[in-house]
Amino acid sequence: MSIRVHPYLVTNGNGQEAVKFYQEALDAEIVGVQTFGEMPPEPGFTLPEEAKNLVMHAMLKIGDSVLMLSDNFPGQPYQLGDQVTIAILLDTGDQSKKVFDQLKDGGTIIMPLQETSWSPLYGQIKDKFGITWQISTDPTH
Template sequence: MTLGLVPYLFMDGNAREAISFYEQVLGARTEFVQAFEAMPANPDFPLPEEAKGLIAHAMLSIGESTLMLSDSFPGNPPQQGNQVTLCIMSKDKERSRTVFEALQQGGQVQMPLQETFFSPAYGTLTDKFGVTFHISTEAPQP
């Protein structure tokens, strides 16, 4: 079996919204979604009412990549930070622009999409869920 690395995002009660958003702007396909309430009951650890509709685990396919996410359990909110960022690679400058413009809705741009020495279209932003993305277009090969 090949070893793989899959980013996993912990959301603060808005995983369903994030899934829908990533389906829309990234063309993600939802492969699997399970709410906490669908998990087997454990009498020693009863599920709080506020957890029942939250997402315990979801897996999305985006192009040739996989993204996993879930809501954090009530009382254990995620810590936002920039230790992990996601880089979306494209061979098409216009596709990069479309993705960048869609992800910036409700978010904050750190570096506008622009030509750099390593990419014909590169930029960074944090989306409305606090996830930082690098959008990078592959440079044409000579």
């Protein structure tokens, strides 16, 4: 099983500034930045104007490591202590389901595994130790 684990930072509306800061401070290469406004429209959901320029997902390469980052979605609670999560990228949906099912034991599902515009299978769990995990299927790696 191929598994990649990356720190994932959650900022409170200042994600664009954080990307530039880490780029300079850590001599990072910006692999990509996508805003909520660049996402495909969701039927029955209107994106709030204040969310359009917020970072939905950013990836920076720092040496041989990867740092991921996003802004907290407007209206969602921003809790200090929750601004660092762990992103796990797996090659297949079966691997993602297995890891998701094991991490949910004693934990809380934040977002059930589901297809998204960026992953065939993505979900979030806060485990029994209070750590938030983002499980993502990335068959291209």
